[in-house]
Amino acid sequence: MSLRITLSLAAALTFSAGVAIAAPAADEPIQPIPAAKVKDANLVELGKKLYFDTRLSKSGFISCNSCHNLSMGGTDNLKTSIGHNWNKGPINAPTVLNSSMNLAQFWDGRAADLKAQAGGPIANPGEMASNHALAVEVLQSIPGYVDEFKKVFGSDKVTIDEVTKAIAAFEETLVTPNSRFDKWLKGDKKALTATELAGYNLFKDSGCTACHNGPAVGGNSFQKMGVVEPYTATSPAEGRVAVTKDEADRFNFKVPTLRNVELTYPYFHDGEAATLSKAVETMGRIQLGKNFTADENAKIVAFLKSLTGEQPSFKMPILPPSSDATPRPTPFEK
């Protein structure tokens, strides 16, 4: 029901935007991404270190960046992730880029925000396989960290709450402004080619913007995967129902952001769509009942690639060394 309302809203938007040649950005269903505002530079710097620190894992080998590689669009570019002990992950790793704009975290939205999310992977046996007590013990044994936590939080005692707070603050800086599409939205009409613009119009006119809208081009609602045609999934993930226990939410997933989608292959919660062209074909067919021609598909793909923004750039953090008291990693223990 609510979906039907949003779809007709998209159709209404389409009519008004379709005639305008240079519609002002305010009329568009997608808005530019604002640059990150850093409130506490020391907190962000600490969070960056923790994001890259493999010592938060049992193996001493896996960090957040192992699966959300900031050199590769904030993902691992794998169908499903590899966790502790080469564990085969159950679901595709979404990008951390622009994740601060999500209405909730994870495909099923089970974490309310980035801080709530960040504790999960450290203690997940299939991911980093540590636990919060051990992670804190490790950090507490490293003098360089103790000093830095003290500088930021004012106490000698490291807590998991501080760890997740710092990681979340770093993640909030991982936004990707100034894509060519955003330049176009802001009035630089030469920023897009005719093909990309045609792709954007197809994206709007077909109804994609009913679900992929706002600054992140998604991330702001849960929607059914397979609205007009069921999606045959290879993974057991059941979507939002796992959180709400409401049958109406079965196979509802958080609509992923399409920002930087050129970099975040493969696609869908099961990683089954290897290419952007395949993802667009599937979406058109199962969400909207549209069979795009090869030419239409290529135009939409061209538009989607214009959503690649400036990637976060920073100096690689140099991590403080372990001390004699630091618990040693156990990479080959189950």
Ligand code: HEC
């Ligand atoms: C072993 C691989 C792996 C590691 C290590 C890992 N993640 Fe993830 N991450 C995933 C997967 C897979 C998901 C999706 C899980 C789901 O939705 O059920 C995910 C989801 C997320 C999300 C939610 C994004 C969204 O759009 O919903 C964020 C944010 C995130 N991870 C941040 C982190 C941080 C911070 C760390 C380090 C503390 C970390 N991850 C470590 C694989 C990993």
Ligand code: HEC
């Ligand atoms: C009814 C809502 C809805 C509509 C309409 C819709 N999508 Fe989606 N889109 C989703 C959801 C939900 C997912 C995630 C599905 C999953 O993985 O289970 C998704 C995933 C995607 C992905 C994969 C992103 C990733 O990181 O895995 C792409 C690309 C995409 N959509 C493009 C489109 C295009 C192009 C259109 C229009 C032809 C469209 N979508 C229409 C809801 C929608």
